[in-house]
Amino acid sequence: MKRILSLLIALVMVLTFCACGNTEKPAADSSGTTGNTSGTNNNANTAGTQTASGNTLEPVTLKMWFHGSTVTPEASEKVMAELNAYLKDKINVTLVPIWGTWGDFDQRVVTALAGGDDVDIYFTCNWSANEYNKYARDGYWVKLDDLLPKYAPELLNIIPGGIWECAKTNGSEGMGIYAVPGLKDTATQNCWDVNGTLLAELGYDVDAVCAKGLDYYSDEFEEMLRKAKEAKGADFYPLLIEPAVLERMVTHSSIITGDLSGGNVLSFYYDAEHPSKDLGNKIVNKYATEEFKKFAKRTYYYAQKGFISPSCQNVATANDYRTSTQNSGQYLIGTQSYAFGCELDFSKARGIDVRMVPETAPYMDCTSGQGAMMAISKTSKNPERALMFLNLLNTDPKVMTYVNYGVEGFTYTTNNDGTISFIPENRQNYSPWTNGVGNVRILPPTKEQGPDFWTRFAAYYNSAETLPYGGFIFDSSKCETEAAAIANVYAQYAFNLMSGAVDPDAVLPEFLQKLESAGINTLVNEANRQLAEYLGK
Amino acid sequence: MTMKKHYSFNTASIESRIIMHIVLFAFSVCCIIPFIFVIIISFSSEASIKEIGYSFIPLEWSTSTYSYAFEKLPQIWRSFLNSIYITAVGTILSTAMCALYAYALYRPDFKYRKFFTFFSFFTMIFSGGLVPTYMISKQVLHLSENYAALIVPLLVSPFNIIVMRTFFKTSVPLELIEAATIDGSGEYSTLCRVVLPIAKPGIATIALLNALAYWNDWFQALLYIRQNKALQPLQALLMELQNNVDYLNRMAGQMGTAAIMESMRAPTHTLRMALVVLIVVPIACAYPFFQRYIVAGLTIGSVKG
Numbered sequence: 001m002k003r004i005l006s007l008l009i010a011l012v013m014v015l016t017f018c019a020c021g022n023t024e025k026p027a028a029d030s031s032g033t034t035g036n037t038s039g040t041n042n043n044a045n046t047a048g049t050q051t052a053s054g055n056t057l058e059p060v061t062l063k064m065w066f067h068g069s070t071v072t073p074e075a076s077e078k079v080m081a082e083l084n085a086y087l088k089d090k091i092n093v094t095l096v097p098i099w100g101t102w103g104d105f106d107q108r109v110v111t112a113l114a115g116g117d118d119v120d121i122y123f124t125c126n127w128s129a130n131e132y133n134k135y136a137r138d139g140y141w142v143k144l145d146d147l148l149p150k151y152a153p154e155l156l157n158i159i160p161g162g163i164w165e166c167a168k169t170n171g172s173e174g175m176g177i178y179a180v181p182g183l184k185d186t187a188t189q190n191c192w193d194v195n196g197t198l199l200a201e202l203g204y205d206v207d208a209v210c211a212k213g214l215d216y217y218s219d220e221f222e223e224m225l226r227k228a229k230e231a232k233g234a235d236f237y238p239l240l241i242e243p244a245v246l247e248r249m250v251t252h253s254s255i256i257t258g259d260l261s262g263g264n265v266l267s268f269y270y271d272a273e274h275p276s277k278d279l280g281n282k283i284v285n286k287y288a289t290e291e292f293k294k295f296a297k298r299t300y301y302y303a304q305k306g307f308i309s310p311s312c313q314n315v316a317t318a319n320d321y322r323t324s325t326q327n328s329g330q331y332l333i334g335t336q337s338y339a340f341g342c343e344l345d346f347s348k349a350r351g352i353d354v355r356m357v358p359e360t361a362p363y364m365d366c367t368s369g370q371g372a373m374m375a376i377s378k379t380s381k382n383p384e385r386a387l388m389f390l391n392l393l394n395t396d397p398k399v400m401t402y403v404n405y406g407v408e409g410f411t412y413t414t415n416n417d418g419t420i421s422f423i424p425e426n427r428q429n430y431s432p433w434t435n436g437v438g439n440v441r442i443l444p445p446t447k448e449q450g451p452d453f454w455t456r457f458a459a460y461y462n463s464a465e466t467l468p469y470g471g472f473i474f475d476s477s478k479c480e481t482e483a484a485a486i487a488n489v490y491a492q493y494a495f496n497l498m499s500g501a502v503d504p505d506a507v508l509p510e511f512l513q514k515l516e517s518a519g520i521n522t523l524v525n526e527a528n529r530q531l532a533e534y535l536g537k
Numbered sequence: 538m539t540m541k542k543h544y545s546f547n548t549a550s551i552e553s554r555i556i557m558h559i560v561l562f563a564f565s566v567c568c569i570i571p572f573i574f575v576i577i578i579s580f581s582s583e584a585s586i587k588e589i590g591y592s593f594i595p596l597e598w599s600t601s602t603y604s605y606a607f608e609k610l611p612q613i614w615r616s617f618l619n620s621i622y623i624t625a626v627g628t629i630l631s632t633a634m635c636a637l638y639a640y641a642l643y644r645p646d647f648k649y650r651k652f653f654t655f656f657s658f659f660t661m662i663f664s665g666g667l668v669p670t671y672m673i674s675k676q677v678l679h680l681s682e683n684y685a686a687l688i689v690p691l692l693v694s695p696f697n698i699i700v701m702r703t704f705f706k707t708s709v710p711l712e713l714i715e716a717a718t719i720d721g722s723g724e725y726s727t728l729c730r731v732v733l734p735i736a737k738p739g740i741a742t743i744a745l746l747n748a749l750a751y752w753n754d755w756f757q758a759l760l761y762i763r764q765n766k767a768l769q770p771l772q773a774l775l776m777e778l779q780n781n782v783d784y785l786n787r788m789a790g791q792m793g794t795a796a797i798m799e800s801m802r803a804p805t806h807t808l809r810m811a812l813v814v815l816i817v818v819p820i821a822c823a824y825p826f827f828q829r830y831i832v833a834g835l836t837i838g839s840v841k842g
Contacts, residue, residue, distance in 0.1 A: 068781075068799060072612070073767050098763050102788075102799065103780020108763055115671040127788065319786035323800050345798055433799065 057092040060385045064097050064121040065109065067128065067372075068433040071099040075430040078410060083402040090396075091388050097403075099432065106130075113140055113377070120380040121390065123436055124179055126257055126370040132179055133258050133370075133473055136171035141178035141375040142383045143171060151384050152180075152391035158439065159183050159394070160462070165471035166257075166369025179375035180390050183439040185339045186369055187464030189362035190249030193240075193326075193334035193346075196353035202227045210355045214333070216250045217298055221333075225307045228332040237309035238332035239302055240325055243318075243498035245335045246299070249359045251291040254467060256283060256527065257366035258474035265486055265520065266527050268469060275363030276465035283474075283527045285520050287494070288512055296497050296504035303500030313501035326350070338362070340460045341449065348448075362464040366471055372436045394439040401444060404437050406430045419447045472534045474527050482519035489514045572817065579603070579810035586806050602807040606815075612766070612774065617815065619684075620752060620770040627688045627751040632744045634693055636736070639701035640728060645711065654702075657695040671760055684768065686761035691750055697743050704739030705732070741830035745823075752820050775812045782809075 076097060087093045098119065100108065106129035112119060113130055124132045124141070135141060148156050156164075159181060167181045192214045196206045202224070214221055228238035248254070253267040267286035271277040286292050302308055311321035325331055329352040336342075338356055346354040376386045392399050405412055405420065411427045412420045434440055445453035476483050493511040496502045549557065574593065578586070579602055581595035588596060606613050641647050642654050665673070670690070680686035709732050717727040733740070758773035769777070785800040 073765060096764070099766075100763075101777050101781055102784040103782075104759055104777055106784075108759060111667060111671050111760060114668040115675060117675070319783075323786050323797070326797065327800075342798070349798075 059092050060382045061094045062120045067100045067105050067123040067436045068102040069099040070431045072429040079406045082407045116379050120386045122375050124373050124375045133169045136169050136178040139172035143173045143176045145176040147387050151387045154395040155391040163369050166366040179373035182372040184435040187362040187364045187461050188368045189338040190359045191336050191338040191356040193336040194355040195332050196355045210357050239307040240331035240334040247498045250295050255367045256474050272360040278468045285524050299500035313499040340457045364464045365467045397442040400442050417451050420444045421447045479523045482523045485518035489518050575810050575813050579814050602811045616769050616771040616774045623687050624751040628748045631692045631747045635697045639698045642702045643705035657698050661695045681761050682765040687757045690757050709735050738830040745827040
């Protein structure tokens, strides 16, 4: 008896080992560079044979993973009950949302993807851990090119071609679209974030100053900072910077999508007034340019004058300090990558008159185009229904409003002019990240935004020019060694240089030399080769 | 005649004792001060923090954080109860499993002793890795969105098993078991009436280690609780709040205004500190109950093997 029992136990354990052995495989795949796991292949095949024909659709449950939301289970249940009742008649889908939180999204999603969870739709973008281009290359997303015209024709029309162009990436099944890009704030515009209240206190005509624009290198700029410093005392630091953003806005350089070398080492300089104008520029190592040198010198000069807080120059404290100082309005001039209408929200939240003074015209590139996307996972058993849902979500205002704002009478009420007002105590329990959901332009405007908000919103973003390199996405997989080495060097020097903590005359040459030995030239050449190839076709 | 002080052979001289006391005192202060600071911050008013930052002497004291937390955030209560429930059930189960497993390994007449020793020891050196563990737990064992997901993954700790086995070996003589057998005691009765009472200090130590592991764990919740947030333990809630703030600050460059708007909704500094206090106090209260066993327990650890 004992013998049989122990044999049985041993057998169970051996089986467990075997199971472990099997599961190792996809794990290795996910961390490595090779393509499909065997599991996802099977699913893709079954997906291909299943076609949704006829009007009677089988009931399907879709799991969808959102980023950065504040949603309580009770509130979610309430909203989903209404939404799913509506969806049942439309496409016979039951939506099960997974409300990601900002801090835990990255780790959770990466584990779930590697573990082959049965999630149908994932949020993805070019700044989260499940980076769109990389995960497309590694074969996690379903390629949508063939499915789109069939299952999501309205979606195909509502999203402008320029943004679809940005969604094209070199994935596991060749060049194509692997996720539905969100129609949100699809352009980048760098602005000076000016504390109008303080500026008026200093005796300036705020409207005139803002209309004229600010020049980082001008004497007036320096005088403004000096006056503020004198008026508010030695503990007040008028220039509140986020070094990387400051550098990009002052030198008019853009991020190259797909540059994973830690910092944005690769840069493309554009024309501030007409970003689409072809200056004949190539991708460059931005730290070797005259523009960067001039910028670093000026920033160092301001820092020496005491205009920049030491907390801004320390990587460990910079982010916390910036956020809290911004929110309490203790600054004169800050940096901000603009979103339409944000000055209203900021003024309200900070209790000061926040002005946004553009430094460059808005431009569109893939960094903003890929800012929030929804990808269908290869593990999805019903990719075409998932796409049908995404189609509805992005084109049917009702569905979008349910998901984003909740249920009327619960989280918001509708006013006579068509705008809505939130019911704060319920809205705070149901707050998905608006821009992360999809096409925000079909949402009803809030009372504060005004009835024609989304029209103005669309006009602003549609006017944005595309950078000369358009939808170019750099594939850094061939230079991973260099990228890693550069990332180390970058971490050591770049922040200090951009925040004015060190003297560029002394440090910049050393930095450049180290970048060179880390292989920056290989990276830049490869990027330019790919760019030429992209533009040539 | 001079009075000569007699030291027992293992007593240090006065000078070295003074130095040791100073060092230990300084060390204790280093350990305690951050915690006192956290308590002070949690009782500071938000206005004071905005004005002068964190300070040992805030401009104004306030209990508003605690009243806000308990009145407005029902999840804190729920999480608190979750933590207690998980810790209680987890500690009992894991301690029982550990003691039983170790007892079997300790008995020399158990035929497959070597195999099972190796079986548990092996996992100390080679773990399955995160993703395979996740897949097994989720797809095979269905540990997802339930309390079991927070309890089962931490159930067996090979290190504790080895410590426990060593404890049995050093404190429970085999003759005792033989004697019990001769007196007509069955296996279960021997275990419950003879062995376990002797092994109490060891079991208490393991129980404390397990309780700490369960109480402090947030990672299982991160992996397995993502839809049914009501099940989140307190630690996971705190981690989530803290991670959200860090993430938004870090991502401000990429996300632009969205990050700023979102971070304005983040809970205040005082709330986070109040959560820390809520987490630390209950487990700190549990320590004295276990303390008298810990010294005995620590010495077993030193001769493991």
